[in-house]
Amino acid sequence: MKNHYTENYNNRLFLTNINFQTAIDMIKKKPEREIKQIIDFTHKEINNLPAKYDIDRTDNLPCEVKEGIKLTPREEEFFVLLKSGYSIEEISEKLMCCQNVVKTNIKIFITKLLIGLYPELNKK
DSSP: OTTOEEEEETTEEEEESOBHHHHHHHHHTSOHHHHHHHSOOOHHHHHHHHHHTTOOTTSBOOSEESSTTSOOHHHHHHHHHHHTTOOHHHHHHHTTOOHHHHHHHHHHHHHHHHHHHOGGGGOO
16 A cells, blocks of 8 residues: 555544545445445445535545544434435534534545555554
């Protein structure tokens, strides 16, 4: 995995040099059953996230992941609404947050999924 690594500072993971499209491409290489063990998405749902939630495929993945691959309770709230098919506006309204927060949480889901599928990303 050339150039795809994380840096670990104070138990926070920083995924670097991986944009949303690269993550989708890496995820598609794994079987859906493996993906479902971490986060309940199909390849098609993952591929449709950028268009549905107005995410630029060239956006870098976050950033900073404090909880390893486990979703936090707040992320679970976002995830349930995503799986239920809510739009970015509806999620934003229901969880009283701006649309950029919704997009950031989607990127966090993809980051955590990627780290779960590629454990070597945890190691520098």
